[in-house]
Structure formats: structure tokens, C-alpha cells
Amino acid sequence: MNFTVIGDNYKKEKMTLAFPILFFVLSMVSCNNKLQDVDLVITNVNIVDPVNQKITPNQNILIKDSIIQDIVDNSRKINIADSLIIDGTGKYVISGFWNMHTHVCWKEDLNETLFPVLLSYGITGVRDMAGDAEIMNSFKHQIENDPTSGPLIYGPGPILDGENPIHPDFSVALTETNLQQTLDSLYSKKVDFFKVYSLLPANMVEQIAAYSQKRDIDFAGHISEYISPVKAAKLHQKSFEHLNRIEELYADTAELNAFIQAVRDNQSWLCPTMIIYKRKIEIAEGKDLYHPLYEVVDNYIKAEWQQIKTRREGAASSPEKLDQLITTYNEQKELIKLFYQKNVPMLIGSDFGGMAFIYPGYSYHEEMALFAELGFDNYDILRMATYNPALYFNISTTHGSIEKGKIADMVLLDKNPVDNIHNTREIVTVIREGKKVKLPPTNNVRY
Numbered sequence: 001m002n003f004t005v006i007g008d009n010y011k012k013e014k015m016t017l018a019f020p021i022l023f024f025v026l027s028m029v030s031c032n033n034k035l036q037d038v039d040l041v042i043t044n045v046n047i048v049d050p051v052n053q054k055i056t057p058n059q060n061i062l063i064k065d066s067i068i069q070d071i072v073d074n075s076r077k078i079n080i081a082d083s084l085i086i087d088g089t090g091k092y093v094i095s096g097f098w099n100m101h102t103h104v105c106w107k108e109d110l111n112e113t114l115f116p117v118l119l120s121y122g123i124t125g126v127r128d129m130a131g132d133a134e135i136m137n138s139f140k141h142q143i144e145n146d147p148t149s150g151p152l153i154y155g156p157g158p159i160l161d162g163e164n165p166i167h168p169d170f171s172v173a174l175t176e177t178n179l180q181q182t183l184d185s186l187y188s189k190k191v192d193f194f195k196v197y198s199l200l201p202a203n204m205v206e207q208i209a210a211y212s213q214k215r216d217i218d219f220a221g222h223i224s225e226y227i228s229p230v231k232a233a234k235l236h237q238k239s240f241e242h243l244n245r246i247e248e249l250y251a252d253t254a255e256l257n258a259f260i261q262a263v264r265d266n267q268s269w270l271c272p273t274m275i276i277y278k279r280k281i282e283i284a285e286g287k288d289l290y291h292p293l294y295e296v297v298d299n300y301i302k303a304e305w306q307q308i309k310t311r312r313e314g315a316a317s318s319p320e321k322l323d324q325l326i327t328t329y330n331e332q333k334e335l336i337k338l339f340y341q342k343n344v345p346m347l348i349g350s351d352f353g354g355m356a357f358i359y360p361g362y363s364y365h366e367e368m369a370l371f372a373e374l375g376f377d378n379y380d381i382l383r384m385a386t387y388n389p390a391l392y393f394n395i396s397t398t399h400g401s402i403e404k405g406k407i408a409d410m411v412l413l414d415k416n417p418v419d420n421i422h423n424t425r426e427i428v429t430v431i432r433e434g435k436k437v438k439l440p441p442t443n444n445v446r447y
């Protein structure tokens with residue numbers, strides 16, 4: 001039997017015991033030799049804490065039954081069976097990342113192709129922003145049975161849109177006659193929230209808001225074309241996706257200030273998905289956007305991407321349109337900087353499945369980097385990636401940071417992500433509910 005005494009100023013003392021009986025006798029003699037009852041330990045690691053904006057060096061994280069059982073300084077001696085140790089020396093551990101805007105629950109086999117990719121990028125939680133409620137529930141069931149098989153999922157089932165919905169395959173077109181029944185049906189399927197969309201008439205958004213309040217469930221999504229952003233916040237819409245409608249506020253300071261106030265008063269969140277606007281420009285510029293992950297993207301999505309590419313590169317594109325896209329993007333970035341200064345709570349999402357050439361996992365890290373380019377403090381970006389989602393879902397007592405008693409969803413990084421946000425991609429190991437995730441082989445796809 002092999003075990004290691006960890007601690008004692010980071011010196012390691014290897015011990016081999018030939019017979020369990022000898023171990024038993026030894027453990028009676030010296031309590032120092034008693035093996036700690038754990039499932040996994042990350043030793044001598046730097047813990048990144050974006051909430052308190054600090055890094056605590058040389059810690060041992062003890063995990064038992066999917067929970068962080070204890071965090072102890074490496075100077076304290078504990079005996080751990082070798083097979084349970086992940087050596088964190090020189091590495092950085094952070095709570096698992098959450099992609100707060102993605103689409104992974106709209107086809108039965110996406111769990112096989114996408115989930116390993118998401119996990120390999122350190123994404124241990126997702127807010128699915130529309131798909132199919134039954135598929136989502138079957139994925140949730142699978143992940144409950146084996147948390148290492150995918151991220152924790154929160155989602156709404158289909159999009160709720162108005163007449164002639166923008167995405168007919170994934171939407172319910174609400175009418176006065178089917179509204180109540182649709183919400184009842186989704187509620188009975190235990191969706192986590194309702195996803196509202198651009199073409200919902202004002203009175204339907206109001207009815208969804210009233211229903212949500214009565215049933216204590218959230219609604220989130222696009223701001224309807226028929227209400228103002230301020231009104232959406234006042235109706236307690238929980239989050240605003242992308243920057244459509246919000247970008248209009250750039251030219252209206254009074255309305256912009258009213259919006260910021262309303263978002264704060266009603267505890268709404270912004271999920272800007274800046275990467276989609278950057279990508280639109282890159283497509284129009286004809287940039288090569290193929291990434292090795294293209295291989296794992298579903299054919300339905302690939303066909304959609306090609307259509308969008310052809311449209312944007314072809315007749316729908318012109319130097320004037322490209323200039324317009326760039327101008328809008330610059331204004332959007334100014335708005336986001338302002339929201340940051342004003343402490344508007346924000347989330348990180350990539351909109352994989354919603355926008356062309358947005359890759360699962362990879363583009364989430366691109367989005368993080370865009371916040372850094374705008375001058376966000378890296379600690380703040382890391383908090384948006386880890387702790388903000390836990391606050392958003394009201395699960396911060398169990399998720400969102402590395403603390404004793406919380407669920408062990410963690411990412412071990414080779415380099416310090418506070419020094420450089422790109423280091424969030426330097427992933428060594430991913431832990432889901434206390435278990436090491438088997439990361440996919442990287443020989444044919446460069447993750």
C-alpha cells in the first residue's frame with residue numbers, strides 16, 4: 001500500500017507498507033500515519049478566489065462525497081493514499097466556469113459530442129438558452145447519474161416567441177389562446193425558467209411576467225421589440241441577452257441611465273455575448289474561421305453557418321454594411337465599459353448554436369478575453385465566470401467558489417489566470433462533483 005505524507009513545508013515523504021496489518025499496527029502507534037478518509041485531494045495548490053480578489057498559495061483541498069470537505073494549509077501534515085492525490089504544485093485552481101448563454105439541448109446526441117468538449121474547456125455549468133425540454137431533462141438525468149459526463153444544466157426548453165417566430169424549429173409561437181397552456185405545460189416539465197424572445201407582443205410579456213411571479217420562476221432572454229429595455233427590467237426580466245435593444249440606448253443618455261437604474265433595482269443581469277458581434281464582422285470580412293472543433297459541430301449547425309457565411313459575404317454584404325457593423329460594435333463596447341463602471345451585474349456567454357462560427361467551449365474563452373480587452377479586471381472576469389452564475393441561480397451556498405462545504409466543481413490550471421486571462425485555457429484537470437473528468441483525447445481534434 002502506498003501513501004504520502006503531505007505537508008511539513010511541502011516536503012514529501014513516501015512510505016510503502018507491505019501488509020495492511022502492518023499499516024493497522026502503525027496507525028495505532030502514530031496518529032500521524034492515519035490515512036485521511038477522502039476521495040480526492042489536490043495538494044499544494046494556489047487557490048484563486050475572485051470574490052475576495054486573492055490567491056491563497058500552498059493549499060490542500062480535500063474532497064469527499066463530491067463536497068470540499070476541508071481546505072488546509074500545506075504545512076499541516078495529513079496522510080493520503082497516493083492514488084487519490086492530484087499534485088497541484090505550481091498550479092492554480094478555480095471554481096468551474098459557467099457558460100451562461102449556449103444551446104446544447106436541442107438534439108438527442110449532443111450530449112455525446114458537446115459535453116466532453118465543454119468539460120475539457122473547464123465549463124462545469126451551462127445555462128442552456130433554448131432547446132427542447134424533454135431532451136434537456138434526459139440530459140439532466142444522465143448528468144445526475146454521472147456528473148463527470150457533462151456540465152450542470154439550467155434551461156428553459158423552447159423559445160417563447162410571437163407570431164411567425166424567428167427560430168421556428170425551437171420556438172412556440174404564443175397566442176392569446178395557447179399562452180396559459182404553454183406556460184403550464186413547460187412548468188410541469190420543470191423547466192428552470194422561461195425564455196422570452198423578440199417578437200412577443202407587450203401584453204404577452206406582461207402575462208409571462210405575472211405568471212412567473214405567481215409561480216416563482218424566472219423569465220429571461222431577448223428584450224421584446226414591443227417594450228422598452230426599462231420596461232423589461234421593471235417587469236423583472238431576469239436577464240437580457242446580447243445587446244439588441246440595449247445598443248439603442250447608446251444615443252439616449254436619459255434612457256440609458258434609467259435602464260441602469262432599473263436593472264439594479266430589479267436585480268436583472270446582462271449577458272452581452274460580445275463574441276457574436278465580433279464574429280459577424282469577421283464573417284463579413286471573409287476571415288478564415290475554421291477551428292479544429294468544426295469537426296464536432298453538428299451538421300444542422302454547419303449548414304446554418306454556411307448559409308450565414310454565404311449571405312454575409314455575398315449580396316447582403318458591402319463596405320458600407322461592414323462599416324456599420326464595426327461602428328455598432330464599437331458603440332456596444334463603450335456601453336459595456338459604462339455598465340462595468342456602474343456595477344451592472346454581468347454574465348459570460350458565447351451563444352454557441354445561436355451564431356455562426358461560435359465554437360463550443362473555445363468561444364466562451366474568447367468572450368472572457370474580450371472583457372479583458374475592454375479593461376475589465378481579471379478578477380472581475382473570473383468572478384463573472386464562476387461566482388456570478390451561482391448568485392444568478394441562487395445556488396451560491398453550494399456553488400461558485402472553492403470553499404469548505406461546497407460542491408467540488410473545479411478547474412486546475414497550469415498558469416495564473418489573474419496574470420493573463422488567456423491562462424483560463426491552460427487546463428490540466430477538471431473536477432466535476434468531486435471526480436476527475438476523463439478529458440477527451442486530443443490527437444485528432446485540438447481542443
Ligand SMILES: [Zn+2]
Nearest residue numbers: 101129351354
Ligand atoms: Zn442564443
